[in-house]
Amino acid sequence: MVKITLDMIYQYKSHLISEEKSKATIEKYIHDLLVFYEWLENGLLTKSKALEYKAVLTEKYAPASVNSVLASLNGFFAYNEWFDLKIKNLKIQRKIFCQSERELTKSEYERLLKAARNKKNNRIYLVMQTICSTGIRVSELKFITTDAVQTGRTAVKLKGKIRTILLPKELCRLLKEYIREKNIESGSVFVTKTGKPIDRHGIWKDMKALCESAGVAKEKVFPHNLRHLFARTYYTLQKDIEPFPKK
Missing domain, CATH: 1.10.443.10 (Intergrase catalytic core)
Incomplete structure (x- = not known):
């Protein structure tokens, strides 16, 4: 179990800025993290909690949107070296033909x-x-x-x-x-x-x-x-x- 704090999220924001990520990307990542933080109880995170959140997202959003949020979370997890908490993306079947x-x-x-x-x-x-x-x-x-x-x-x-x-x-x-x-x-x-x-x-x-x-x-x-x-x-x-x- 790990504990996420607001300070950690904003430290990650500083890291993204230093990596020269675009403003839109940074805003998106931080927004996703803050929503996740609010969902957690006291910021306490386990792998089972992460998977539970993935299930919640899956019920509400399209697969591509879910994967977009997971990318935000996984980036934060990797930054903190919480590699065992990383969540697998949903599989999306690619369409063979272009949507003409x-x-x-x-x-x-x-x-x-x-x-x-x-x-x-x-x-x-x-x-x-x-x-x-x-x-x-x-x-x-x-x-x-x-x-x-x-x-x-x-x-x-x-x-x-x-x-x-x-x-x-x-x-x-x-x-x-x-x-x-x-x-x-x-x-x-x-x-x-x-x-x-x-x-x-x-x-x-x-x-x-x-x-x-x-x-x-x-x-x-x-x-x-x-x-x-x-x-x-x-x-x-x-x-x-x-x-x-x-x-």
Whole structure:
């Protein structure tokens, strides 16, 4: 039996920060640990208690969600060298075929662009094209800066690694026009009204608002699906940047 304390959880948080884990990852791990801590009686933990918690999770959540929580707990256990407390993940049967009904097609992508153009939402219009023509992650959009648009490339720094992303010429031209229109002098191009880089929720919300007029199912419309489309049609999409909407 071991005893978990709040101090131990926050020491682990400091460790995750030193390991340069992303803010979202750290928040997720600590949230899962705090919920687990509240569930325990006085923080006392045994292997049987850990397995009981796994059973509780299994009754409430989908297997993938359960495994996500178990990953948070196992990371904490490993940090404290409680290797005998580690919990096995639930087995998830992988589907042999891709869920084509959830894939975003090129035609649907073009309809979303048209809907954004009609609504004069130039920000989401260009966000979608930037993701789809570069394969950049939503969390990396903050690296699309005024300097990056000028040079046609950006250095993405995440998790201690640096990679270069090239921006197609036509995309740069459209982004320069957008920068002039919004009077953006420096920093990230895609920002909120308060000047902060747009986040995943903001992009998701803007994309969902296009579904009805674009005639695209809502379950297909989420930022990461644009990266899937990029991966499937990389070479052609480089040449298919949509022209900027005329005023």
